[in-house]
Amino acid sequence: MHEFSLTVEIAEQVSKAAAAGGMARVHLVRLRIGGLSGVSEEAMKSCWQCTSDDALLGGSQLEIETVPVTLHCKQCRQIVLPEPSWVLECPQCGSPSDDLRSGRELELVSVEGT
Amino acid sequence: MNDATVGSPRILELRRGILKKNDEVAARLRRRYAEAGVFVVNLVSGPGTGKTRLLEETLRRLLARGAKAAALVGDPETDNDAQRLARSGAPVRQIRTRGVCHLDAEMVALQLDSWKLDDAHYLFIENVGNLVCTTHYDLGESLRVVMLSVTEGEDKPLKYPGLFHSADVAVITKSDLAEACECDLAVARKNLWAVRPGIRIFETSAKTGAGMDEWVDFLGSHRARDNAMAE
Numbered sequence: 001m002h003e004f005s006l007t008v009e010i011a012e013q014v015s016k017a018a019a020a021g022g023m024a025r026v027h028l029v030r031l032r033i034g035g036l037s038g039v040s041e042e043a044m045k046s047c048w049q050c051t052s053d054d055a056l057l058g059g060s061q062l063e064i065e066t067v068p069v070t071l072h073c074k075q076c077r078q079i080v081l082p083e084p085s086w087v088l089e090c091p092q093c094g095s096p097s098d099d100l101r102s103g104r105e106l107e108l109v110s111v112e113g114t
Numbered sequence: 115m116n117d118a119t120v121g122s123p124r125i126l127e128l129r130r131g132i133l134k135k136n137d138e139v140a141a142r143l144r145r146r147y148a149e150a151g152v153f154v155v156n157l158v159s160g161p162g163t164g165k166t167r168l169l170e171e172t173l174r175r176l177l178a179r180g181a182k183a184a185a186l187v188g189d190p191e192t193d194n195d196a197q198r199l200a201r202s203g204a205p206v207r208q209i210r211t212r213g214v215c216h217l218d219a220e221m222v223a224l225q226l227d228s229w230k231l232d233d234a235h236y237l238f239i240e241n242v243g244n245l246v247c248t249t250h251y252d253l254g255e256s257l258r259v260v261m262l263s264v265t266e267g268e269d270k271p272l273k274y275p276g277l278f279h280s281a282d283v284a285v286i287t288k289s290d291l292a293e294a295c296e297c298d299l300a301v302a303r304k305n306l307w308a309v310r311p312g313i314r315i316f317e318t319s320a321k322t323g324a325g326m327d328e329w330v331d332f333l334g335s336h337r338a339r340d341n342a343m344a345e
Binding site for chain 1: 123124126128129130218246249272275307310311312
């Protein structure tokens with residue numbers, strides 16, 4: 001369950017940033033998670049409920065934007081969406097491509113609070 | 115803070131990696147390894163793939179060639195693997211993660227603080243057997259090796275694409291059992307290349323020694339190349 005370790009990291013970073021920014025209460029934490037990262041949105045959200053139980057983070061929500069897996073296809077000279085997302089080949093011409101342009105993100109985007 | 119700001123919703127833009135802290139420690143480790151000329155290999159796979167067996171044989175062969183190699187092994191509990199690896203004659207340390215499903219850079223850094231490895235040529239880090247959680251944690255390694263045994267089924271790479279995609283090279287283990295397990299090695303290769311196009315694949319059996327020379331030669335040439343680039 002690596003989602004728990006991830007939410008612990010998020011809670012630590014968000015708490016520091018919110019305190020430094022003079023927030024008393026965090027309402028929303030926005031994340032970007034790549035489709036190839038192997039992170040479950042559902043597990044992240046339930047882990048977040050356990051890790052965000054103090055006065056600053058309690059009751060806050062996680063908003064997760066899933067970033068699609070995209071590749072650059074040399075043959076077609078464009079960015080393509082592989083299908084299924086984990087088979088890294090161009091859906092148009094079938095050439096394999098290891099030139100991943102997105103899909104591995106584990107990003108803390110922003111914090112909303114008062 | 116003045117009173118006017120209290121109560122009005124605000125947004126703080128952070129735009130940073132969730133594992134920023136781990137990545138910073140890993141970057142420090144990587145510099146430290148490079149300065150000491152230690153080639154660091156992170157071995158990842160599911161439990162039972164044969165990481166310890168492959169590593170034991172790899173250490174034995176490297177030592178026989180006159181190289182200095184050490185190993186750090188992570189498991190949730192026991193030091194069984196460290197005991198097995200120590201039979202090779204290499205210095206070995208065990209990290210007991212107490213239930214944590216992966217090693218992180220901090221756990222490795224803590225070990226290295228009290229372990230003088232500057233004269234080692236190789237440090238192998240055998241990660242906790244896990245095909246998901248180990249994916250995101252950079253340990254500052256020079257080479258990430260993902261392993262797949264013929265007993266696991268050819269479709270493991272498709273089931274766990276994140277980890278297989280994160281690797282630099284792949285080692286297929288227990289090749290001597292391929293026929294008995296009805297494992298089609300061509301399909302295993304095809305699946306590895308589907309999730310990680312072009313990845314270099316070694317087929318090995320630590321038991322019979324098949325493919326081991328090629329694998330150990332590769333480690334030697336990769337280390338030499340890294341050192342040449344660092345100079």
